[in-house]
């Protein structure tokens with residue numbers, strides 16, 4: 001669905017409760033932002049997004065600059081406060097392809113500059129296609145990159161803190177440029193480490209082989225190193241696959257899974273079956 005097709009005709013206000021940087025100063029800035037939502041009819045589930053209505057650019061005559069952000073909290077609300085949600089926002093820049101100049105992205109810079117007490121306009125929530133299965137014996141295979149971790153943080157909180165009875169395997173393959181960029185699993189914030197002692201949970205990290213160059217994250221190697229784990233899960237008809245983050249991720253995964261399946265055709269056949277069964281969900285953005 002195109003951004004312009006999202007219904008933002010019923011906006012509401014949210015107040016910033018907290019904004020903290022969750023990457024260190026040597027790497028890209030990503031912030032965890034807690035918002036108190038002033039809208040009694042605002043209810044959401046894991047994997048949904050909200051629209052942030054940032055002030056537009058005068059230069060382009062836009063009153064509002066609208067961008068979507070995944071909710072990083074479970075449906076119980078951030079810290080079990082039903083009116084609070086959190087977002088995980090990377091400060092983005094746009095490189096002009098002609099001049100090569102770097103411009104700050106309007107919405108992400110607006111969000112990253114907010115201070116506690118500031119208010120913003122939002123709309124949503126949107127997108128019901130990225131949900132945990134009802135059956136708690138089913139497996140979750142979550143594959144994410146960068147800020148794509150946000151809906152998985154929400155899933156993990158829901159499964160292990162709200163539902164508690166989860167018996168299916170939960171596997172997180174998470175990629176970032178460097179170890180410092182592994183969100184919610186680095187020195188700045190350890191939220192996901194809360195689940196490391198769950199018998200059903202395992203996390204696998206993939207980082208770029210050459211973080212200073214524009215090398216893609218090394219999912220191929222991570223899958224090959226853990227081929228039994230990833231492959232036995234993906235073949236299991238009770239496994240639901242969730243993919244989240246920037247859109248180049250799906251191509252990288254197709255390559256990695258084709259290698260694990262021994263051929264692109266074998267992987268395409270299996271993937272088509274998973275999609276047909278409704279067990280393949282993606283939340284990808286450019």
Ligand SMILES: Cc1cc2nc3c(=O)[nH]c(=O)nc-3n(C[C@H](O)[C@H](O)[C@H](O)COP(=O)(O)OP(=O)(O)OC[C@H]3O[C@@H](n4cnc5c(N)ncnc54)[C@H](O)[C@@H]3O)c2cc1C
Pocket residue numbers: 049065067068069070071087088089090091092093094095104105106107108109146147148150246283284285286
């Ligand atoms: C369903 C959905 C969920 C999203 N969830 C999140 C989220 O949880 N956290 C988040 O930070 N963004 C998320 N995004 C991206 C977000 O909507 C904006 O596109 C992003 O913040 C850039 O907007 P901007 O106005 O700052 O800059 P723009 O001028 O629109 O873009 C600046 C540049 O940043 C690149 N870019 C955009 N998003 C990212 C990213 N996350 N990481 C690296 N580069 C990026 C763009 O390709 C562009 O080149 C999501 C997008 C969608 C469609």
